[in-house]
Amino acid sequence: AQSVTQLGSHVSVSEGALVLLRCNYSSSVPPYLFWYVQYPNQGLQLLLKYTTGATLVKGINGFEAEFKKSETSFHLTKPSAHMSDAAEYFCAVSDRAGGFKTIFGAGTRLFVKA
């Protein structure tokens, strides 16, 4: 069965510093992988996704993630944090074996310090 683990429920960085949010997944077949962002009192919105092809995926707002099959990871990065990046981030996985149901991680709240 699919599963997603996000390491760290809270991450704090200084403005201008590297953002790294960790996600590991479990899937018996090639997965679809997603990162969503949730701002306060809003629904989730897609940051980026990996389905097939290039393993480095670029998303909105300067974020990118790399699919590493050998490490079963899909970590999210951004070179330089901005105050507006403060939000909750969710990693998600779906695959054929799971009927393409999407499984979400527990979320990581990103704090950005001035």
Added chain:
Amino acid sequence: DAGITQSPRYKITETGRQVTLMCHQTWSHSYMFWYRQDLGHGLRLIYYSAAADITDKGEVPDGYVVSRSKTENFPLTLESATRSQTSVYFCAGSGAPGDTQYFGPGTRLTVL
């Protein structure tokens, strides 16, 4: 704008009452989903629908009922609300299984 609206945005009810949360889409998403979001649990799937009149259970369906008589509407009913159903509920739509989901703004439900 993926056109998912939810109503009401906030609801307070009492234990044992029936509550219906509405979800409407202006896009033609085939798939629609209901999730609940609780601290420490991320999003958990309650029910989903692949098309009008086709619905199926997700991870946490007990105590909930859904219907989808029209493609654009996917209401979620709590037949007899319990305190454990206090949560934020999100409706989402997708064009294909496993593809990007587009979320509504959520309904914050409090059961007293």
